[in-house]
Amino acid sequence: MTEKSSAEIFDENYKEILKKIEESAAASGRKKEDITLLAATKTVDVDTINHAIESGIEYIGENRVQEFLSKKDGLSNCHRHFIGHLQTNKVKDIVPFVELIHSVDSFRLANEISKVSLKLRKTTDILLEVNIGNEDSKSGFKEWELCENFQKISKLEGIRIRGLMAIPPICSKNEKNTEYFRKMKKLFIDICTENIDNNNINILSMGMSDDYDEAIKCGANLVRIGTALFGKREYNNK
Ligand SMILES: *Cc1c(COP(=O)(O)O)cnc(C)c1O
Numbered sequence: 001m002t003e004k005s006s007a008e009i010f011d012e013n014y015k016e017i018l019k020k021i022e023e024s025a026a027a028s029g030r031k032k033e034d035i036t037l038l039a040a041t042k043t044v045d046v047d048t049i050n051h052a053i054e055s056g057i058e059y060i061g062e063n064r065v066q067e068f069l070s071k072k073d074g075l076s077n078c079h080r081h082f083i084g085h086l087q088t089n090k091v092k093d094i095v096p097f098v099e100l101i102h103s104v105d106s107f108r109l110a111n112e113i114s115k116v117s118l119k120l121r122k123t124t125d126i127l128l129e130v131n132i133g134n135e136d137s138k139s140g141f142k143e144w145e146l147c148e149n150f151q152k153i154s155k156l157e158g159i160r161i162r163g164l165m166a167i168p169p170i171c172s173k174n175e176k177n178t179e180y181f182r183k184m185k186k187l188f189i190d191i192c193t194e195n196i197d198n199n200n201i202n203i204l205s206m207g208m209s210d211d212y213d214e215a216i217k218c219g220a221n222l223v224r225i226g227t228a229l230f231g232k233r234e235y236n237n238k
Contacts, residue, residue, distance in 0.1 A: 006048040009231045014055060017228060024216035035216055038081060040208070040226030042067060043233045046074040052229070053078050061102065061224055065090045072097055083165075083224055085139050088112045100125045102165040102205050102224075105139040110153040117158030125162045127205055128153070130187060132180045133169035140166065143187065150191055163203030164188050168211075177211045181218035188219070 022032040038059040041049050049060060053076045060075070062068035063084025072080070082094055083102045091112045094101070104110050104126045117124040128150060131140030141149055154161055164187060168180035188204045195201055207215025209228035216223065227233065 006045070006230065007051045010048060010052055010229060011055065013229050013231070014052070014057075017225060020213060021216065021223070024213045028217050028219065030216075030221075034221055036203075036222040038083075038205075038222055038224045039229055040083065040224045041071075041230075042084075042226060044226075044230050046071050048230065050074075050076045059222075063103075065093055068097075069093060092116050095122075095124055096120060098124070100127065100162065100203075102127045103129045103139070104153070105129045105131075105141060107149055107152055110149075110156060110159060114156040114159040123158055123160050125160050125200075126153075127163050127165040127203060128161060130164055130166045130184060132166040132184055135169055138167065143183070146187060146191075147194075150194075154195070160200055163201050163205065164191065165205035167208070168206070178214050178218060181206060181211075181215050181220065185219035 017037070018032070021035050021037060025032050025035050036059055038061045039052055039057045041060045042063050057078065059079045059081060061081040061083035062071065065086070068082060079099050080097060081100045081102060082098050086094065086101065086103055086109060088109055095113060095116045101113065101124065104113065110126065113124050113126060128146065129140035130146060131138050131142055134142060150161065153159070164184060166180070166184050168177050171177050184204065184206055192201050203222055204220050205222040205224065206220045207223035209225050212223040212225060
């Protein structure tokens with residue numbers, strides 16, 4: 001038996017995922033168009049990503065600066081997001097090329113993005129990452145730090161907060177993640193109502209290969225999917 005090509009693996013998975021997203025969206029009273037599917041493309045080669053883009057993927061996310069930069073020139077037209085932990089000294093490398101940074105986890109980082117963006121005369125869209133499981137191993141604002149930082153970061157120029165992002169703890173049962181996703185939805189609503197006249201805040205980024213169904217049902221409108229689209233990664237890019 002010949003092995004399937006990465007493009008074939010993608011084609012099968014993509015159809016399936018679109019169907020599931022539509023079902024999950026319907027279960028929460030929404031349409032498939034209300035959910036943005038972002039392909040998490042770490043370790044995926046440029047040809048396969050371009051195949052995905054030709055097939056309909058509009059949003060891609062990389063989580064490492066080096067990888068983001070090494071792929072960027074070869075990619076077809078798409079929305080490029082950065083989804084991984086970002087060090088302050090790498091901000092200047094990323095900001096010129098990125099549309100949305102999902103993973104802003106400190107005031108210091110936001111401040112640097114603001115400074116670099118102002119220099120480039122651009123506005124960079126960001127999400128605030130929430131450490132919703134309160135885990136030592138993860139970055140992100142703790143729930144109780146969010147409001148104060150949100151206020152401070154909102155005042156920075158050259159930067160625009162578009163919403164929240166989270167990676168909940170790895171759970172064996174999806175019921176547990178539902179609890180974290182619900183908490184995120186609540187934080188999202190709180191922040192929206194606090195900023196009643198800022199209607200730029202409309203992105204809730206949560207849900208990955210194993211839990212996007214639960215995430216969407218809890219209100220996510222952007223899911224970041226890697227493995228379920230491209231197959232298991234050959235090496236673990238941690
Ligand atoms: C890799 C990655 C994903 C996708 O994870 P899968 O389990 O492969 O779907 C989503 N978000 C972030 C931040 C990632 O690094």
